[in-house]
Amino acid sequence: MIRKILKWTGITVLSLILILAIVVASRQNLQFNAPYPAITASTDSAVIAHGKEIAYGPAHCADCHYAGNADSVFKLGQEPALSGGRVFELPLGNFYVRNITSDPVVGIGRYTDGEIARVLRYGVRPNGTAVIDFMPFHNMSDEDLTAVISFLRTSKPVRNPVPDHSVTMLGRVINAFMIKPVGPTGEVPKSIPRDSTAVYGKYLANSVANCVGCHTNRDMMTGAFIGEPFAGGLKFEEPGIPTLVSPNINPNTPGRIYGWSQQDFINRFKMGKTIPYSHMPWNSFKRMSDNDLKAIYNFLKTLPAATTKK
Ligand code: HEC
Ligand code: HEC
The missing domain is CATH 1.20.5 (Single alpha-helices involved in coiled-coils or other helix-helix interfaces)
Known part of the structure; x- marks a missing residue:
């Protein structure tokens, strides 16, 4: 029995x-349905130059889309090719950052403007599947997205094939039931005046440079924000290097930049990376204009005081 x-x-x-x-x-x-944004690459040299400034500056594409040490290339005064191949080793699997040079076989030369715009804004790959939400550009303005894609189109093609992601069993289960594409939080602006106001700073800090994504505590499993915005506390644990915790960058609370003047803030960014294993893309940010840095500072100044004091 x-x-x-x-x-x-x-x-x-x-x-x-x-x-x-x-x-x-x-x-x-x-397969996920998301619209193809009405974005068309431009051949205007000013637009391309602006796209390059965003890609190698606040949006720090090179810090992920380059397999070598982007810091050392930046230090030589050069720009790392966005040829992909860096791997993120997660419990869900190994995710290989893609080649986004203009190469027509292994890069974005294969894709239409709409396909590139859709993956960045709506998190849906050209083949219709959902990306893991690494890239926080869902609310990037039409103008800036156009500029970035225009720049990518003119980048030197690099024939560097990148392996497919290799997803673990856990990753496959999560992929089957939980991974959904992430899109914009509201209506995406057509363009934002590039002045030094808090409005532009807020846009840079949230939708381009992702200060918010690293300087706000998050649930490690879901990525959901659980801390006060910009009050730090996110732990960067990686085998082989000491754990760093992002500091509180609310200037109205006795955190890391409490008492910093606008000029102190700019000067700190011009120094670049001082902790060699820091996850912060300092050497991309170092290339930001004084105007952009002023705008970010002015925005941070508008934050209500946080209760977190570190
Ligand atoms: C934090 C790391 C990170 C940053 C910063 C980043 N990317 Fe990515 N990107 C990735 C990863 C990881 C993938 C692969 C995602 C997937 O397939 O699930 C990817 C995929 C892409 C793809 C899709 C390519 C394809 O063949 O499927 C495009 C296009 C892209 N990135 C463009 C950009 C641009 C442009 C920037 C800067 C404005 C940028 N990325 C910044 C990590 C990053
Ligand atoms: C990929 C994650 C990441 C992003 C994106 C990021 N930071 Fe950081 N930041 C860190 C970490 C980790 C540290 C602590 C290690 C260090 O000082 O480099 C840090 C440190 C800092 C510090 C303290 C520097 C010092 O010398 O004490 C400031 C100020 C700062 N970040 C501001 C910003 C701003 C403003 C942005 C957006 C433009 C930003 N961060 C984006 C992770 C990040």
């Missing part, structure tokens, strides 16, 4: 695992 029950329980459990495996396998290439 007991043996029979055990046998049937075993068969049921095995069948359930099998069904789950089949469902998981069948849900690996889920």
